[in-house]
Amino acid sequence: xxxxxxxxxxxxxxxxxxxxxxxxxxxxxxxxxxxxxxxxxxxxxxxxxxxxxxxxxxxxxxxxxxxxxxxxxxxxxxxxxxxxxxxxxxxxxxxxxxxxxxxxxxxxxxxxxxxxxxxxxxxxxxxxxxxxxxxxxxxxxxxxxxxxxxxxxxxxxxxxxxxxxxxxxxxxxxxxxxxxxxxxxxxxxxxxxxxxxxxxxxxxxxxxxxxxxxxxxxxxxxxxxxxxxxxxxxxxxxxxxxxxxxxxxxxxxxxxxxxxxxxxxxxxxxxxxxxxxxxxxxxxxxxxxxxxxxxxxxxxxxxxxxxxxxxxxxxxxxxxxxxxxx
Numbered sequence: 001x002x003x004x005x006x007x008x009x010x011x012x013x014x015x016x017x018x019x020x021x022x023x024x025x026x027x028x029x030x031x032x033x034x035x036x037x038x039x040x041x042x043x044x045x046x047x048x049x050x051x052x053x054x055x056x057x058x059x060x061x062x063x064x065x066x067x068x069x070x071x072x073x074x075x076x077x078x079x080x081x082x083x084x085x086x087x088x089x090x091x092x093x094x095x096x097x098x099x100x101x102x103x104x105x106x107x108x109x110x111x112x113x114x115x116x117x118x119x120x121x122x123x124x125x126x127x128x129x130x131x132x133x134x135x136x137x138x139x140x141x142x143x144x145x146x147x148x149x150x151x152x153x154x155x156x157x158x159x160x161x162x163x164x165x166x167x168x169x170x171x172x173x174x175x176x177x178x179x180x181x182x183x184x185x186x187x188x189x190x191x192x193x194x195x196x197x198x199x200x201x202x203x204x205x206x207x208x209x210x211x212x213x214x215x216x217x218x219x220x221x222x223x224x225x226x227x228x229x230x231x232x233x234x235x236x237x238x239x240x241x242x243x244x245x246x247x248x249x250x251x252x253x254x255x256x257x258x259x260x261x262x263x264x265x266x267x268x269x270x271x272x273x274x275x276x277x278x279x280x281x282x283x284x285x286x287x288x289x290x291x292x293x294x295x296x297x298x299x300x301x302x303x304x305x306x307x308x309x310x311x312x313x314x315x316x317x318x319x320x321x322x323x324x325x326x
């Protein structure tokens with residue numbers, strides 16, 4: 001199982017792009033794939049369940065014990081990056097719905113595939129993984145506050161409390177409780193241990209399934225939203241270039257070691273597009289524009305991750321000692 005899991009993690013970019021391509025092909029050739037929208041939430045819940053399952057319960061306490069990393073993680077994601085995003089949205093057209101889509105995705109740090117990307121980028125993926133429940137709870141609590149601050153009265157018109165509560169219960173509470181139950185079972189019986197090991201290979205396949213379902217459901221609904229979605233690419237590109245540098249910089253400011261600093265850079269650069277997508281679908285009048293804006297960020301981000309896993313390991317890497325000729 002461990003060999004299969006490592007193979008999936010190392011090939012995840014290829015797997016994700018294959019899933020996106022298959023979803024787009026299905027959307028263009030199979031009628032009615034937009035009905036897969038109803039499958040997005042259950043698929044996300046299962047993806048987060050197998051992701052949380054990779055966090056040993058004992059490690060949750062250790063994540064909070066690493067005070068400097070945890071403080072830098074929260075400060076970067078929920079203070080520094082909102083300032084950056086606040087600047088970027090003013091580069092966009094003055095369309096509240098368009099800006100809402102960008103805010104939804106750029107204000108929410110990733111809690112799923114960022115862990116495996118950080119591992120590939122020689123970062124401290126374990127402490128990042130252990131921090132994912134806290135990151136998800138914090139973003140769900142703060143996102144309505146940020147939207148109100150950036151959009152003013154428009155936020156009240158477009159954003160409802162119900163979808164946030166629904167997302168919190170189904171995407172955080174229930175998957176986290178189920179993962180805790182499976183971990184307890186795995187410590188008490190051989191069958192539980194085998195079940196946990198089997199589920200341990202699913203994070204990458206489940207993420208690929210979510211990407212397939214999302215693309216297959218959204219592409220048929222793009223229509224006139226495609227042009228608007230393309231207009232947000234410069235803002236997403238600027239974020240992809242600046243955010244990891246801010247993360248690394250604050251890691252240096254907090255005197256984190258190189259692997260932890262890289263983890264902070266990955267967290268800053270990688271957003272929670274898949275998890276906020278159901279919120280985009282729930283906004284009255286938001287389809288097809290909001291899902292298109294969110295999915296566009298996913299595509300920009302996956303291309304960026306290909307660069308991160310090659311470039312971020314160079315940050316903080318020991319410099320080679322010059323060899324002097326005898």
